[in-house]
Amino acid sequence: MPPDARALQPSGAKVGLSTASVYPESTAVAFELAASLGYDGVEVMVWTDPVSQDPYELQRLSQHHQVPILAIHAPCLIITQRVWTTDPWTKLQRAQFAAELLGADTVVVHPPFRWQRDYARHFRAGVRRLAQETEVRFAVENMFPLRVRGREVSAYQPSWDVAADEPYRDYTLDLSHSAVSHSDTLGMLDAMGSRLAHLHIADGTGLPRDEHLVPGRGSQPCAQVLERLASTHFAGHVIVEINTRRALDREERQADLAEALAYCRLHLMAAHGGAAG
Secondary structure, eight states: OOOOGGGOOOSSOEEEEEGGGGTTSOHHHHHHHHHHHTOSEEEEEOSSSGGGGOHHHHHHHHHHHTOOEEEEEOSOSGGGTTSSOSOHHHHHHHHHHHHHHHTOOEEEEOOOBTTOHHHHHTHHHHHHHHHHTSSSEEEEEOOOOEEETTEEEOOBSSOSOTTSSSOOSEEEEEHHHHHHTTOOHHHHHHHHGGGEEEEEEOBOOSOSSOOOBOTTSSSSOHHHHHHHHHHTTOOSEEEEOOOOTTOSSHHHHHHHHHHHHHHHHHHHHHTTTSTTO
């Protein structure tokens, strides 16, 4: 059994809960569970839930549950192509507005899809320009290729491997995505270096699908990543982004979220000689 997460105090980094982690339950439920389990805050996944799209309703939830909003995940998924608007730049501007209103310091953004040609052509410069106009960080997230008949095909431009080429100002590292892409996760962490602003902690087994397992249940070096961040005094956010849609009920979902939180607290302490022994 994991230790009680409330008894462990990590260094620097705050551990937040992605609202995506409670799906198919609602954004409002994520705030409720984050408060009851002792998370330091939430990352709001802006998606088809109307509450996730309304900064003022999010503000009300945050105040009611006394749970800070640490980050906004811009609506970059295929299922959110029409959320807020169909224009990707307007999506990022609205995400920035929400982050500034809510006191979140990070907007998580995916690289463009291949068919978003104009957006992809100007993506690097545009994200850089947005970041220069605000204190909010636009942290670009690593994705993964698709595998079709033994071939790898990227759905993203310039690349799914956002750390491979010219560096972005800020990064999000997602360990479920690195599992799907069969990446050297620790190598990717090194490539992002001091530009790493945000971590999506989850696990995966290397299957060609985005598993988002509870950390420790797959093959990713989740513990090593957390311990390395602790040893370097990482001050960004660690966000639990796991898939609980197969949970039979609220109790099982809550148990998975509690286990993930305790795992993060434990390994963020390990490098400081805390409760990991």
